[in-house]
Amino acid sequence: MHGTSGTGGRRRGRNGEAIGLPINFGPLAYWVGFNLRMAQEAAFQAFSHRSQEIGESPGRFATLTLIARNPGISQTELSLANGRDKSSLTPVVEDLVRRGLVERRRMDNDRRAYSLNLTPAGKKVLTNMTRCARRHERNLDQLIGERDRKKFIRILKKIAAEIE
Amino acid sequence: MHGTSGTGGRRRGRNGEAIGLPINFGPLAYWVGFNLRMAQEAAFQAFSHRSQEIGESPGRFATLTLIARNPGISQTELSLANGRDKSSLTPVVEDLVRRGLVERRRMDNDRRAYSLNLTPAGKKVLTNMTRCARRHERNLDQLIGERDRKKFIRILKKIAAEIE
């Protein structure tokens, strides 16, 4: 047993060289979960590269936007809005504070909680990142098409909100 | 300065108790990237819990399916099809082989590459996982609706394939 197929090597020419990649995805091909993951990771990868150009971590973008839009938000609220565990936020906020982009102080009425706000420097960085993110979005929009975008987002939101 | 709003604490009642969560998402609300991430993570979380019920790691499912559908596939091909770096696959395959679900042997015609195949035990486990995944899929399908599913998947595939 040695040839082009059977239990052993697969998709090799008669001289053993590898041939293209007609992968059989089976049910994965039409299942939502798998395609959702592949799309998300491709999009994230693209955004990640774009972010690198301006020297920022891609994860910082949503964080800064949420602080900007909700001045005084607490870390727990922020982690919830951002879909991450609150413990993941600890080092992120630490970094943002250290770099002078975010101001963080105990709330008057609840000494356990922190109140987060952007500093002027933070606002500047966010403006920059937003420009970058907008380019990324335009790219995605073009791919999806104006016509389907709204419905697409509606479905994504529904999945995020309603899956048990 | 001390009240219910301003630079400091936010969205607190006049007695300081926290109030609901009318978070302002700003542009994130209608951007594809953010919603894609939130949906993917929610779906993954749900599948993860479901997988736990049958005592399997959620990541194993796609791996086993791809091996089943492409007998003799190499690790590099597999990692590509699965959208992960090949180095991530090393410990996964190691685990699957250790548990007797996957058989792995050097290819005759290329002694660098491994040829992966499911063992009978592996097939059994996959059958079980597939049942579980199908429940998850049905759930997603219901959320999306028969009508929009096809288009939704088409868009996801397009994003995965074409984003630069």
Next chain:
DNA sequence: AGCTTATAGTTTGACATCAAACTAAATGCC
């Protein structure tokens, strides 16, 4: 007030992932 329970944030440990450096085998070129 004093006790119990809940909540905000941090710490810790486990794990998945990527990217870059590495080893061994294969291919291409002369």
Next chain:
DNA sequence: GGCATTTAGTTTGATGTCAAACTATAAGCT
């Protein structure tokens, strides 16, 4: 045949994530 380049897989180091345990404050109850 012999040397340079490419390729398959592993190793290593950095990162980001979650979940559970922990500390401190706060809220609720009697």
